[in-house]
Amino acid sequence: MDPIAIHKTLRGKIFIGAKARIKTSEDLATLYTPGVAEPCKLIAKDRSLAYDYTMKGNAVAIVTDGTRVLGLGDIGPEAALPVMEGKALIMQQFAGIDAFPICLATKDEDEIVRTVKAISPGFGAINLEDIETPKVFRIEKRLTEELNIPVFHDDQHGTAMVTLAGLYNALKATGRADGLGVKIGIVGAGSAGYAIAKLLHAAGFCDIVVFDSSGAIHAGRAGLEEYKKPLAAFNASGFTGTLAGFKGADVLISAASPGALPHETIRAMRKPNIVFAMANPVPEISLDEARELSIDVFGTGRSDYPNQINNSVCFPGFLRALLDLRVKKITDVMKIAAAKGIAESVKKPTRDRIVPDAFDKKVLKNIVRRVSEAV
Numbered sequence: 001m002d003p004i005a006i007h008k009t010l011r012g013k014i015f016i017g018a019k020a021r022i023k024t025s026e027d028l029a030t031l032y033t034p035g036v037a038e039p040c041k042l043i044a045k046d047r048s049l050a051y052d053y054t055m056k057g058n059a060v061a062i063v064t065d066g067t068r069v070l071g072l073g074d075i076g077p078e079a080a081l082p083v084m085e086g087k088a089l090i091m092q093q094f095a096g097i098d099a100f101p102i103c104l105a106t107k108d109e110d111e112i113v114r115t116v117k118a119i120s121p122g123f124g125a126i127n128l129e130d131i132e133t134p135k136v137f138r139i140e141k142r143l144t145e146e147l148n149i150p151v152f153h154d155d156q157h158g159t160a161m162v163t164l165a166g167l168y169n170a171l172k173a174t175g176r177a178d179g180l181g182v183k184i185g186i187v188g189a190g191s192a193g194y195a196i197a198k199l200l201h202a203a204g205f206c207d208i209v210v211f212d213s214s215g216a217i218h219a220g221r222a223g224l225e226e227y228k229k230p231l232a233a234f235n236a237s238g239f240t241g242t243l244a245g246f247k248g249a250d251v252l253i254s255a256a257s258p259g260a261l262p263h264e265t266i267r268a269m270r271k272p273n274i275v276f277a278m279a280n281p282v283p284e285i286s287l288d289e290a291r292e293l294s295i296d297v298f299g300t301g302r303s304d305y306p307n308q309i310n311n312s313v314c315f316p317g318f319l320r321a322l323l324d325l326r327v328k329k330i331t332d333v334m335k336i337a338a339a340k341g342i343a344e345s346v347k348k349p350t351r352d353r354i355v356p357d358a359f360d361k362k363v364l365k366n367i368v369r370r371v372s373e374a375v
Helices: 003-010 025-031 037-045 047-053 077-095 109-122 135-146 154-173 191-202 226-232 263-267 287-292 315-324 332-343 361-374
Strands: 059-064 098-103 125-128 151-153 183-187 207-212 251-254 274-277 297-300
Touching: 037 047, 059 077, 059 109, 077 098, 077 315, 109 135, 125 135, 125 154, 125 315, 135 151, 135 154, 135 191, 151 154, 151 315, 154 191, 154 251, 154 274, 154 297, 154 315, 154 332, 183 191, 191 207, 191 226, 191 251, 191 332, 207 226, 287 297, 315 332, 315 361, 332 361
Parallel strands: 059 098, 059 125, 125 151, 183 207, 183 251, 251 274, 274 297
Antiparallel strands: none
16 A cells, blocks of 8 residues: 555545534534534533533644654654554554644643643643654653643553563563563663653663663763763663673663664573664664574564564553543553563463554553552
């Protein structure tokens, strides 16, 4: 299927539909004025009733400024719109969520925060998408503190949850379900790498070394950016060298760029080893290279490779849970619970199947159930 042809034919992948039909003057009077005034008066007295009488409880705003779209970089809000429509389409078809692309013609952090706060009354959750780092970290933090609806950043939260789910099953498939003593290297300290490191640490993995373009992130490194300082605390071994010199890892997770995983680092891993190469659409190493390097469990972001670490497995179910439970703030406990729900959707993990298919209907149910138990 030609993506250009299908997008031109559709002229947008989503539309606003109606739940009720206006066929008579009575319908008009009930669904609009004067009947509509009755729920308005109730909501004016108790704003939480907007969840019961309007679409708020099923509505998500997908907010972007177009500064970090896929692997395309800063291409602007108009060019980001096809991606936001795609996210909205997935939410609607996989989880019955009404999601709206909100593409902002500003890169200013303060203006983005003000705008999202101003539109928030009409939504049950905010999904930040494809905003450059580290700006997006500050935006997410500020909105989380200042809003009373959840603020979800898929590049962080979604990627981290699917990665954790994949890791749980990869460890199970290689006979280390308890995860004790696992040594992990994470390549890349952008949105994905940052969030993966934080969630893995929250889930109990204690030996995590995060690498950026300057090498290992550690407490003694001069000039460390503020947002990277928490990552330095996860470096239990105190490793200070380069990725090429990193030896004895059980797990390598890369959210960087093609070629970012040195072969010598993979060869120096302990066996059985686990490597997630998640640059998309071209992973850090190819499937052929993974086979040549005898990687035991290999995952990527590609749908044509085994073990696709794909956010679409996570975000429909997680947002469905946030809306249904009327969550105000997202916590690590919820994210870990969601990861367990994803993982257990694969009943018998193997080295070639550690993540469920996005079309598996059990995934949404398991995420919602697990998050419900955690709230």
